[in-house]
Amino acid sequence: MAIKITGSGCYIPTETVTNLDFARHQFLNEDGTPFPYSNEVVAEKFLEITGIQERRYASNDLLTSDIATIAAQRAIADAGIDPETLDYIIFAHNFGNVKKGAIQTDILPSLATRVKYDLKIKNPKCVAYDILFGCPGWVEGVIQAYAFIKAGMAKKCLVIGAETLSRVVDIHDRDSMIYSDGAGATIIEETKESGGILAHETATFAHDEAYYLYFGNSFNKDHDPDVRYIKMYGRKIYEFALSNVPKAMAACLEKSGLDISQVKKVLIHQANEKMDEAIIHRFFKLYKQSPPEGVMPMSIHKLGNSSVATVPTLFDLLVKGQIENQELHPGDIVIFASVGAGMNINAIIYQL
Template identity: 80%
Template sequence: MNIKITGSGSYIPTRIVTNLEFAQHEFLGEGGKPLPYSNEEVAEKFKQITGIEERRYVDEDLLTSDIAYFAAQRAIDDAKIDPETIDYIIFAHNFGNVKSGAIQTDILPSLASRVKHSLKIKNPKCVAYDILFGCPGWVEGVIQAQAYIKAGMAKRCLVIGAETLSRVVDPHDRDSMIYSDGAGASIIEATDDEGGILAHETASFTHDEAYFLFFGNSYNVTHDPDVRYIKMYGRKIYEFALTNVPLAMKDCLDKSGVAIEDVKKVLIHQANEKMDEAIIHRFFKLHKKTPPEGVMPMSIHKLGNSSVATVPTLYDLLIKGQLENQEIQKGDIVMFASVGAGMNVNAFVYKV
C-alpha cells in the first residue's frame, strides 16, 4: 500500500493588488515613527528581498471557508471520487473566518465542518477538524492523513490549506505587503499505484522562538489597542529558517533513502524569495551539492504569501502544467517543506 495525492485543487482570488497600490499607505515603524524613506523606496526594496510584484485578495463577500470549499471541490473532481467516501477533512488555517471590515475571527463551527456542509457530505463518519500550525499547516495535515491511513483508521482524506491574510494585516506595517489570500486542497489516499509519501519530518521550536510571529497592535498608535494584527520579527525568522529548515529537510531525505541527485523539485512555502533561495542552497550544501537550475518552482512573485495555501497551490499549479518552464513527471521525486508560526518546520519526500 502506498499513500499518494490523487487529486488537487486550488482557488486563486481574482483581485490583483500590485506593489504600486501601497503608494498611498502611511507606513510607520514601531512606536508610530514615520519611516525615513519614501513609499517608492519601500516598495523597491521590498521587491528585491521578497520577489513579490503583486498578490491576490479575496472579494469582500468571500470567507476563508468559502474559498476552501472551492479548492476542495476541485480536488474532489480531479480525483474523481465520491465525497461521501472521505474519512477525514483536515483544514489548516490560522485565523478562521474574518469578515471584511470585522475585528473578530469566527471558528464556530470549525471551518472544516463548514466545508463538509458545503460539500453536502452526509456521512457522519467523515470526521472534520481544523489544525493551527502556522504556515506549515497543510504539510502537517498531509502527514496526519498519512498516519491515519497507515494506522488503518482511514482510506481517504481531504487536506485543505486556506487563508485570507488581507483581513488581518496592519495597513501601517510594510510587512503587510507580503501577505495574500488563497486556498489549496488535496485528496490523500491509499493506492496500489507506485510511489507516494516516502518519509516525513516535523519539529516545533518554542523555547525562544514561539513568538517570532504574533498578534500585536497597529504601528499607528491612534488605532484601537484592542484590535490586533499579524506581526513578525523578520530577521529572527530569517535566521531561524536558514538554520533549521535545511536540517529538517536533510533528516527527512536521509530517512527516505533517496539520493539528493534524485530530487527533481523542492516545493517550499512561498514566504520570501531570498529566504527560500538561501534555504535551498544550504540544503544542497549539506549534501555538498549545488541546487540544479529550476529545482525550486516559485509562485510568490504573482501570488504573494498566502500562508498555509502556498504549498498546495504551488503543487496544484505544477502538476497541472500551469507554471512557466516547470513540470513534473510520474516517478519524479519531490520534496515538500515549510516553516512558520510556532515556530514549526516540516517536510516530506514524495514520489509522484
C-alpha cells in the same frame, strides 16, 4: 501499495494588488514614528528582497471557508471520488473566517465543518476538524492524513490549506505587503501504485522562538489597542529558517533512504524569494552540491505569501502545467517543506 495525492485543486482570488497599490499607505515604525523612506523606495526594496510583484486578495463576499470549499470541490473532481467516501476533512488555517473590516475571527463551527456542510456530505463518519500550525499547516495535515491511512483508520482524506491574511494585516506595517489570500486542497488516499509519501519530519521550536510571529497592535498608536494584527520579527525568522529548515529537509531525506541526486523539485513555502533561495542553497550545500537549475518552482512573484495555501497551490499549479518552464513526471521525487508560526518546521519526501 502507496499513500498518494490522487487529486488537487486550488482557488486563486480575483483581486490583484500590486506593489504600487501600497503607495497611498502611511508606513510607520513600531514606535509609531514615520517611516524614513518614501513608499516608492519601500516598494523597490520590498521587491528586491521578497520577489513579490503582486498578490491576490479575496473579494469581500468570500470567506476563508468559501474559498476552501472551491479548492476542495476541484480536488474532489480531480481525484474522481465521491465526497461521501471521505473519512477525514483536515483544514489548516490560522485565523478562521474574518469578514472584511471585522475585528473578530469566526471559528464556530470549525471551518472544516463548514466545508463539509458546503460539500453536502451526509456521512457522519466523515470527521472534520481544523489544525492551527502556522504556515506549515497543510504539510502537517498531509502527514496526519498519512498517519490515519497507514494506521487503518482512514482510506480517503481531504486536506485543505486556506487563509485570508489580507484581513488581519496592519496597513501601517510594511510587512503587510508580503501577505495574500488563497486556498489549496488535496485528496490523500491509499493506492495500488508505487511511491507516494516516503518519509516525513516535523519539529516545533518554542523555547526562544515561540513569538517570532504573533498578534500585536497597529504601529499607528491612534488605532484601538484591543484590535490586533499579524506581526513578525522578520530578521529572526530569516535566520531561524536558514539555520533549521535545511537540516529538517536533510533529516527527512535520510529517513527516505534516497540520495540528493534523486530530488527533482523542492516545493517550499512561498514566504520570501531570497529566504527560499538561501534555504535551498544551504540544503544542497549540506551535500556539497549546488541546487540544479529549476529545482525550486516559485509562485510568490504573482501570488504573494498565502500561508498554508502556498504549498498546495504551488503543487496544483505545477501538476496542471500552469507554471512556466516547470513540469513534473510520474516517478519524480519531490520535497514539500515549510516553516512558520510556532515556530514549526516540517518536510515530506514524496514520489509521484
